[in-house]
Amino acid sequence: MKLTLDTEARTMTLDDSGSSRTIDLYSKEAFEELSRQWVRVGWNEKYLYSFTWLGRPIIQLPEDMLRMQEVIFRLKPDVIVETGVAHGGSLVLYASLCKLIGKGRVVGVDIEIRPHNRKAIEEHPLFEYITLIEGSSTATEVLEQVGAHVSPGQSVLVILDSNHTYAHVLAELEAYSKWVTPGSYIVATDGVMLDLEDVPRGGAGWADDNPARAARDFAAKHPEFVIEQPEWLFNESALDKNITHWPDAWLKRVR
Numbered sequence: 001m002k003l004t005l006d007t008e009a010r011t012m013t014l015d016d017s018g019s020s021r022t023i024d025l026y027s028k029e030a031f032e033e034l035s036r037q038w039v040r041v042g043w044n045e046k047y048l049y050s051f052t053w054l055g056r057p058i059i060q061l062p063e064d065m066l067r068m069q070e071v072i073f074r075l076k077p078d079v080i081v082e083t084g085v086a087h088g089g090s091l092v093l094y095a096s097l098c099k100l101i102g103k104g105r106v107v108g109v110d111i112e113i114r115p116h117n118r119k120a121i122e123e124h125p126l127f128e129y130i131t132l133i134e135g136s137s138t139a140t141e142v143l144e145q146v147g148a149h150v151s152p153g154q155s156v157l158v159i160l161d162s163n164h165t166y167a168h169v170l171a172e173l174e175a176y177s178k179w180v181t182p183g184s185y186i187v188a189t190d191g192v193m194l195d196l197e198d199v200p201r202g203g204a205g206w207a208d209d210n211p212a213r214a215a216r217d218f219a220a221k222h223p224e225f226v227i228e229q230p231e232w233l234f235n236e237s238a239l240d241k242n243i244t245h246w247p248d249a250w251l252k253r254v255r
């Protein structure tokens with residue numbers, strides 16, 4: 001695709017597969033197209049590897065974390081389970097929300113919690129809200145440990161941010177969805193991979209091998225889940241789509 005911005009004429013021209021369209025630069029459609037390209041260039045530039053939350057590196061697009069904050073505040077889950085801990089920034093962010101809300105705790109699973117990350121997470125002032133489980137997220141013994149932290153009747157939100165291959169995310173969806181309570185979500189993050197194959201730091205095969213396809217296939221087999229972007233709690237704009245690394249990620253349990 002060829003994108004031409006003319007700030008003097010205030011237009012954006014999109015040339016794609018032989019067809020050409022010129023739209024108002026100051027429009028919802030132009031903002032969405034600019035956001036898509038901003039996300040792609042930002043991925044390449046490792047923008048998401050440039051933030052911390054309360055001292056811990058967090059590997060997330062800030063837009064996704066702000067939307068997640070809205071969901072956690074609205075749902076106030078008893079338990080937040082996240083696969084993929086890395087430096088612990090997202091666990092600490094969720095723990096900080098639990099503390100502020102006065103409810104909830106966080107269970108983090110990672111195949112390898114490096115000693116310096118474990119030490120920093122365990123020494124963090126919010127560690128009392130966090131449980132760390134080390135092992136592959138789909139291993140039987142890991143699933144048993146996660147299950148031991150979810151009591152009957154508790155509301156549960158699950159975030160999948162570990163290995164982002166189609167097969168692994170699908171296996172995680174099958175294994176973790178049983179804990180998700182009606183009205184809550186299981187979130188298959190980083191489906192943006194589907195739009196990154198032609199980006200220099202993207203990966204060959206990502207157009208097919210990505211979490212968004214796993215989420216769609218899971219939803220097709222499990223009618224108790226629908227893919228639904230969480231509602232925005234405040235919106236005085238005409239915009240309505242998340243700027244995100246997580247397209248088709250939010251699987252809501254409807255029954």
Ligand SMILES: C[S@@+](CC[C@H](N)C(=O)[O-])C[C@H]1O[C@@H](n2cnc3c(N)ncnc32)[C@H](O)[C@@H]1O
Binds near residue numbers: 060
């Ligand atoms: C993208 S990072 C997680 C980022 C973190 N959620 C954050 O927001 O800062 C992905 C993590 O998944 C872990 N991982 C990879 N394969 C895994 C598996 N099979 N089970 C559990 N964790 C895995 C990696 O070790 C890595 O720490």
